[in-house]
Amino acid sequence: MIREFAGADIIYLIEAARWTLLLALTATVGGGLLGIVVAVLRVIPFRPLSWLAIAWINLIQGTPLLGQLFVFFFGLPLVGLSVDAWTAAALSLSIYASAFFGEIWRGSLQSVSQRQWEAGAALGLTYAQRLGHVVLPQAIRISIAPTVGFLVQLVKNTSLTALIGFVELTRASQIISGATFAPLPVYLTAAVIYFVICFSLSQLAHMLERRLHVAR
Amino acid sequence: MSLVELVDIRKRFGAVEVLKGISLTLEKGEIVAVIGRSGSGKSTMLRCINGLEKVQAGRIVVDGIDVTAPKADLNLLRQRAGMVFQSYNLFPHLNVERNIMLALKLVRKLDTSAAREVARAVVTKVGLADKLHAYPDELSGGQQQRVAIARSLAMQPTLMLFDEITSALDPELVGEVLRVLEGVASEGMTMMLVTHEMNFAKNVADRVIFMHEGRIHEDGPARETLLEPRTAELRSFLNAVLH
Ligand SMILES: Nc1ncnc2c1ncn2[C@@H]1O[C@H](COP(=O)(O)OP(=O)(O)O)[C@@H](O)[C@H]1O
Ligand SMILES: [Mg+2]
Numbered sequence: 001m002i003r004e005f006a007g008a009d010i011i012y013l014i015e016a017a018r019w020t021l022l023l024a025l026t027a028t029v030g031g032g033l034l035g036i037v038v039a040v041l042r043v044i045p046f047r048p049l050s051w052l053a054i055a056w057i058n059l060i061q062g063t064p065l066l067g068q069l070f071v072f073f074f075g076l077p078l079v080g081l082s083v084d085a086w087t088a089a090a091l092s093l094s095i096y097a098s099a100f101f102g103e104i105w106r107g108s109l110q111s112v113s114q115r116q117w118e119a120g121a122a123l124g125l126t127y128a129q130r131l132g133h134v135v136l137p138q139a140i141r142i143s144i145a146p147t148v149g150f151l152v153q154l155v156k157n158t159s160l161t162a163l164i165g166f167v168e169l170t171r172a173s174q175i176i177s178g179a180t181f182a183p184l185p186v187y188l189t190a191a192v193i194y195f196v197i198c199f200s201l202s203q204l205a206h207m208l209e210r211r212l213h214v215a216r
Numbered sequence: 217m218s219l220v221e222l223v224d225i226r227k228r229f230g231a232v233e234v235l236k237g238i239s240l241t242l243e244k245g246e247i248v249a250v251i252g253r254s255g256s257g258k259s260t261m262l263r264c265i266n267g268l269e270k271v272q273a274g275r276i277v278v279d280g281i282d283v284t285a286p287k288a289d290l291n292l293l294r295q296r297a298g299m300v301f302q303s304y305n306l307f308p309h310l311n312v313e314r315n316i317m318l319a320l321k322l323v324r325k326l327d328t329s330a331a332r333e334v335a336r337a338v339v340t341k342v343g344l345a346d347k348l349h350a351y352p353d354e355l356s357g358g359q360q361q362r363v364a365i366a367r368s369l370a371m372q373p374t375l376m377l378f379d380e381i382t383s384a385l386d387p388e389l390v391g392e393v394l395r396v397l398e399g400v401a402s403e404g405m406t407m408m409l410v411t412h413e414m415n416f417a418k419n420v421a422d423r424v425i426f427m428h429e430g431r432i433h434e435d436g437p438a439r440e441t442l443l444e445p446r447t448a449e450l451r452s453f454l455n456a457v458l459h
Binding site for chain 2 (some may be wrong): 048118138
């Protein structure tokens with residue numbers, strides 16, 4: 001039974017986009033927490049832990065996200081752990097994000113000049129005070145643009161989870177497209193929704209940068 | 217007791233010995249200019265005095281604090297010995313007022329209104345009362361350096377270390393910073409300043425220390441030492457900077 005692409009389908013797509021957002025949000029929180037650990041392991045002066053972090057980063061950045069998704073979705077059941085599409089998607093996107101966040105944040109932290117540490121020390125600030133009041137505020141400002149840049153990639157990459165059957169925006173589009181045989185309006189609608197999400201994110205970044213007086 | 221005492225300090229970076237046995241004492245209220253070629257160890261000596269660098273041998277005592285003791289309270293030391301750098305090093309994310317208030321609140325534990333008052337006073341002293349709410353990147357190099365001096369002064373140190381603080385400035389901005397330094401000097405602050413401004417050294421400093429290859433090569437009253445150098449090394453250095 002072929003039907004027309006109608007208003008109800010648009011609602012359906014928007015509802016599916018909630019899963020896109022929720023997945024991106026989960027990966028941001030999960031990947032963000034893990035990313036802090038990765039960044040810290042990269043900078044502390046204890047080699048074995050740094051190597052571990054570097055190996056983690058290379059493994060994740062050097063393999064396709066789709067492969068990682070398949071490993072979790074098809075691989076975990078082989079060792080007796082049954083996972084649904086949501087769990088596999090959330091897990092692999094979080095791990096994927098952790099490598100990128102870790103590197104972005106380490107870079108931001110290290111791009112604050114050593115002289116800023118020294119200026120804080122010369123005023124009698126403790127290490128924690130230097131970190132918290134001098135270096136971190138600057139590192140956070142520096143990290144806004146690349147962090148949001150990666151978030152935009154993350155939102156778009158959630159579409160890969162359609163391939164393990166997770167019904168987010170892209171999978172929903174496939175379903176409606178199959179029912180209406182009207183791929184063009186369906187995928188255009190989906191594209192507009194992706195664009196609105198990503199554009200809002202980059203506007204948010206600009207606003208934050210202005211508010212936080214990013215050093216030029 | 218002297219305010220600063222260095223006893224035969226030695227400092228290596230890797231295999232390279234940069235300070236090869238430096239001894240000196242500094243009395244309260246003394247103003248000492250440190251001169252010497254680039255690479256002779258002037259910055260390193262200053263950085264050792266406030267504990268930014270660790271020495272391999274020797275003893276440093278500043279205002280009764282043994283800097284070289286294993287458990288030295290470096291944060292207390294640095295409240296007593298302020299330091300201003302060539303590259304200003306203001307905190308770019310904070311405006312002038314907050315740059316100055318930060319350590320007053322965190323280190324000296326002043327409340328906000330007291331810290332604000334001190335900030336206003338020191339900024340006025342360096343002639344920048346109208347820039348209290350400006351961010352560092354809105355100031356000229358000379359103004360930034362004056363704020364850096366004010367920030368350090370605000371901590372009420374007993375000793376101030378200045379490391380080539382006019383060297384990064386355009387020539388027309390050097391004067392305003394030197395005038396601020398003169399003001400600080402006239403209030404009796406004990407000062408050790410690395411400088412290439414020989415006229416300033418001659419007119420403002422009590423004493424000149426000439427460093428050469430990691431050692432103190434000459435040490436004497438400012439005018440005498442600069443006008444009648446005793447060693448060939450200082451003579452050739454002065455010739456090079458004055459001509
Ligand atoms: N952190 C460092 N690591 C290695 N070498 C250094 C370091 N800091 C200074 N040096 C070296 O120590 C010597 C003295 O440097 P410095 O004290 O900066 O001289 P000056 O201030 O008189 O120009 C130079 O040869 C310099 O290259
Ligand atoms: Mg130097």
